[in-house]
Amino acid sequence: MERHDVLVIGGGLLGCALAHHLTRAGATVALVEKDQLNRHASGQNAGSLHFQLEYRMIQHGPEVAARAAEALPLHLDAMRAWASLEDEIGEPCGVRRRGGLMLAETPEQLELLARKTALERAHGLDVRVLDTDETHALAPYLSDHVLGAAWCPGEGKANPRLVTHAYARAAARNGAHIAAGTGLRALRHDGREWIATVTRDGRERPMRARAVVIAAGIWTAQVAAMADVRLPVIPVALSMTVTAATAPLVPHLVQHVGRRLSLKQTEEGNVLVGGGWPAKFVHHGGDLDLDERPELRLDSVFGSADAARVVPAVQQLPVLRIWSGATSLTPDQLPLLGAVPRRPDLYVATGGSAFTLGPTYSRLLAQQVLTGRTELPIGDYSPARFGFLNFV
Ligand SMILES: Cc1cc2nc3c(=O)[nH]c(=O)nc-3n(C[C@H](O)[C@H](O)[C@H](O)COP(=O)(O)OP(=O)(O)OC[C@H]3O[C@@H](n4cnc5c(N)ncnc54)[C@H](O)[C@@H]3O)c2cc1C
Incomplete structure (x- = not known):
């Protein structure tokens, strides 16, 4: 045997x-x-390398955020691992680390960013809050709705394919x-x-x-x-949207502190929009069918289109494809x-x-x-x- x-x-x-x-x-x-x-x-994923605490970790209040922050030593380790991964395994994996911004559109969200970054910095993550001018100087593609952002230079993307x-x-x-x-x-x-x-x-x-x-x-x-x-x-069904390719527009990974958003531009020029927009598992007689591709939800399609609110140029880009996938979480x-x-x-x-x-x-x-x-x-x-x- x-x-x-x-x-x-x-x-x-x-x-x-x-x-x-x-x-x-x-x-x-x-x-x-x-x-x-x-x-x-x-x-099937978005390929984001996000080392800041995500929206899903901070939306449930300070206790859940503090618990999630205990994993930050793993985030720091992963940041180093991605930096040397292509050398380690001897092949290009599309790793680009040009920094990530987590956006705030309201004074309350700015305060949340300040609390979040204080927690992250206490664990050694290189992250800081940029004011409105600094944010727009670094990321001129953002709309005036954006009041500030947490900037983490080690964030980026890799190619899931x-x-x-x-x-x-x-x-x-x-x-x-x-x-x-x-x-x-x-x-x-x-x-x-x-x-x-x-x-x-x-x-x-x-x-x-x-x-x-x-x-x-x-x-x-x-x-x-x-x-x-x-x-x-817990299986979770999600959807992602990709636009047609355009000239270089967004060099960073863009996330949002107050709502679902991850946005980045691939090396080929397509803009990928995700951030946890739900899709729908297929059920048979009350049981989830994990083998069948989840169905898209129209509210998620419209919700992810809202990315244009913070990156207006996205509105001009035709959508190429919307797809679903599924990932696992724990309670x-x-x-x-x-x-x-x-x-x-x-x-x-x-x-x-x-x-x-x-x-x-x-x-x-x-x-x-x-x-x-x-x-x-x-x-x-x-x-x-x-x-x-x-x-x-
Ligand atoms: C739409 C979407 C966007 C996401 N975006 C991001 C992101 O930007 N950044 C991020 O960090 N994470 C993201 N994630 C989460 C990330 O993709 C997953 O956490 C990660 O890919 C999980 O990898 P895995 O190897 O555990 O699972 P999988 O890639 O699902 O692999 C598990 C494999 O096990 C196989 N398998 C199952 N049962 C058996 C069996 N009985 N015998 C043999 N094989 C079996 C399956 O066929 C499958 O291929 C996203 C997920 C989704 C769905």
């Missing part, structure tokens, strides 16, 4: 980056992906066995090792591994249930990262902004899988925090 040190479930950014870090450290690794690599969230595949190729060069079109169907521990049943083209085959890492995005709870574990993963907005309690050598990685933070999550989790220790503490993100929910 095929045997590896580690079996990784899921061929998105997290799974492929894990395979890279694990093989780089000398482990033998197999990765199984039920569809194509990068087919889901990792290839490139990153996961580049990680996968780096892992394969180090000997990882990467099998697309191969789904995990069953998982059990025989007292010594994990035995997985995977299927490809309708044919089943068993695999053995000392450790298993679940990096299955919105399907994480389904996969965990195969090992009789219940994980509180406390923090990632699920670490060993699953009471299951030997079973690990999970999902939740949160796993594009921005994926290089860090995957490196730290690979360290935990191989040595039991991590360079930065990840105990706060352990699935153990959800206590009794872990077991069915």
